[in-house]
Amino acid sequence: MEIAMINEHEFQQDLEATALPALDSCMHDGYMDPAVSDWHGHRLRTLHPADGTPNKLHVVRYDVEKFHALQIPGSSRQTHGTVLISHGFTEFAAKYKEMAWYFLLAGFSVCILEHRGHGYSARDVRNDQIVYIDTWHRYVADLAKCARTIARPMAADKPLVLFAHSMGGGIAAAMLERYPNIVDKAVLSSPMIEANLHTPNWLAALVCGAACDFGHAKSMAPGQRAFTPLIDIKDNQGACMQRLEWMKKLRIADTHYQTSAAANEWVRQAIRLSIAMQDPHMCERIETPILLFQAGNDHWVRNKAQNRFVKRVGKDGGDIRMVRVPGSVHEIFTMPNSVMAPYLKEILTFLQTSEPVTVLV
Numbered sequence: 001m002e003i004a005m006i007n008e009h010e011f012q013q014d015l016e017a018t019a020l021p022a023l024d025s026c027m028h029d030g031y032m033d034p035a036v037s038d039w040h041g042h043r044l045r046t047l048h049p050a051d052g053t054p055n056k057l058h059v060v061r062y063d064v065e066k067f068h069a070l071q072i073p074g075s076s077r078q079t080h081g082t083v084l085i086s087h088g089f090t091e092f093a094a095k096y097k098e099m100a101w102y103f104l105l106a107g108f109s110v111c112i113l114e115h116r117g118h119g120y121s122a123r124d125v126r127n128d129q130i131v132y133i134d135t136w137h138r139y140v141a142d143l144a145k146c147a148r149t150i151a152r153p154m155a156a157d158k159p160l161v162l163f164a165h166s167m168g169g170g171i172a173a174a175m176l177e178r179y180p181n182i183v184d185k186a187v188l189s190s191p192m193i194e195a196n197l198h199t200p201n202w203l204a205a206l207v208c209g210a211a212c213d214f215g216h217a218k219s220m221a222p223g224q225r226a227f228t229p230l231i232d233i234k235d236n237q238g239a240c241m242q243r244l245e246w247m248k249k250l251r252i253a254d255t256h257y258q259t260s261a262a263a264n265e266w267v268r269q270a271i272r273l274s275i276a277m278q279d280p281h282m283c284e285r286i287e288t289p290i291l292l293f294q295a296g297n298d299h300w301v302r303n304k305a306q307n308r309f310v311k312r313v314g315k316d317g318g319d320i321r322m323v324r325v326p327g328s329v330h331e332i333f334t335m336p337n338s339v340m341a342p343y344l345k346e347i348l349t350f351l352q353t354s355e356p357v358t359v360l361v
Contacts, residue, residue, distance in 0.1 A: 001075060001105065001356070003102060003344070004074055005337045005359065005361055011245075019097065022067065023101060025070065029059065031054070031059065032059055032146060034057055034142055035138070035144070038140070039140070044135070044137065044138055047122070047134065050126045051123065056122055057121045058093065058119055059111065061110065061111050062100050062111075063109055063154075064107060064109040064110075065079065067104045072105060074105065076105065076106055076355060078355060079158060080107040080354070081109070081351075082111055083110050083161050083351070084146065084160060084162050084183065085099070085110065085162075086115075086168030086169065087112065087114070087118070087166075088165045089166055089167035090131060090259040092257045093112040093114050094119075094254075095250060098243070106351075107355070108352075111154055113143060115143075115168070116139065117131045117266075125263060128256065131261065132218050132263035133269050136272055136276070143171055143175050144178075147162075148182065159185065159351075160183050162187065164189065165189045166190055167192045168191075169188040169190065169192055170270075170274065171273070173188060173191055174273060174277045176286045177282040177283065184288070184289075185289050185290075185350065185351055187291045187351070188290060188292045189292075189293045190300075190331070192300075193277065193301065194274045195270050195274065195301055196298075196300055196301055196302050201271050204221075204271065205267075205271045208268050209268050211264040212264050212268055218264075218265065220262075221262045221263060221267045224262050227251070227258040229251075235329065236329050238336075239335055240340075278305065278312070283309065283312035283318070290313065290319065290321070291323065291346065291347070292306065292309075293322075293332055293343065295328040295331075296325055298328075298330045299329075299330060301330065310322045338361060341359045341361045345357050
């Protein structure tokens with residue numbers, strides 16, 4: 001296969017002319033019921049969305065067999081399986097259209113679960129800009145249910161693989177520990193093994209935990225901010241501005257995509273998730289081959305925690321490899337093509353080994 005990157009200098013025009021019509025032709029979006037129990041079989045409390053909408057999780061799917069019929073030049077004619085995408089904090093399925101395009105070109109169907117509190121999935125606070133979760137167990141159980149009941153049937157007799165970013169990477173890592181072999185391979189891109197809360201985690205846990213205990217679990221955590229249409233250049237130095245502008249336009253156009261701030265309980269649960277997934281005994285349970293990407297200029301997650309996770313997973317022969325991308329911001333898939341092309345080639349070569357991959361900048 002010979003995959004051409006979207007022109008970064010005319011990003012929106014090129015995306016709209018090539019990728020979006022093809023994506024629309026093979027897309028299906030629907031909903032699934034949330035998981036009712038965790039990996040121990042413990043029942044999860046039933047939540048009722050604050051706005052009265054159905055208690056459902058939004059799932060977007062792209063069918064590679066329909067995509068093959070388009071005969072896009074350079075695309076694979078083989079079917080390699082299905083990629084399950086686990087997105088990051090405040091993100092949504094539509095943000096991953098460019099990545100979905102490349103996965104389809106490489107012969108993969110794509111399945112994207114919008115985590116609870118994000119996009120068009122159920123929300124448990126009235127302010128759509130705040131992300132709340134009552135327990136991190138729910139994130140993990142929901143992703144596992146999506147993998148088993150939707151993504152795995154999509155893959156049929158082909159591999160089911162995972163692409164997970166940031167918060168979605170933390171959720172995915174915890175899932176791999178608790179549901180061994182639920183996917184065949186996993187890519188963790190800047191995973192939130194430990195969030196960088198810009199304050200010591202013990203202090204954040206203390207402050208946000210106290211707020212929760214005093215009835216403010218769903219309130220915006222200290223230091224969080226409401227949605228703004230402006231792009232924060234400080235945290236995106238070196239990224240492709242055209243990609244950032246396109247993603248920001250998606251947020252501006254749809255209030256479902258304007259989540260921007262953590263609730264106090266989200267902070268407490270993120271810290272609990274981090275502690276749980278770094279437990280050496282849990283790290284040893286991972287059997288899935290993992291390719292982990294570390295962004296050299298990451299302000300949102302702590303790279304030292306990723307290093308520690310890689311060491312613990314690999315301690316007793318675990319199959320994990322880390323690739324550091326020097327100078328990259330947290331969202332490596334927003335970098336210029338010169339950075340993104342080798343990143344994409346590494347991913348596609350790792351996920352399938354039967355077909356040579358060329359990525360043209």
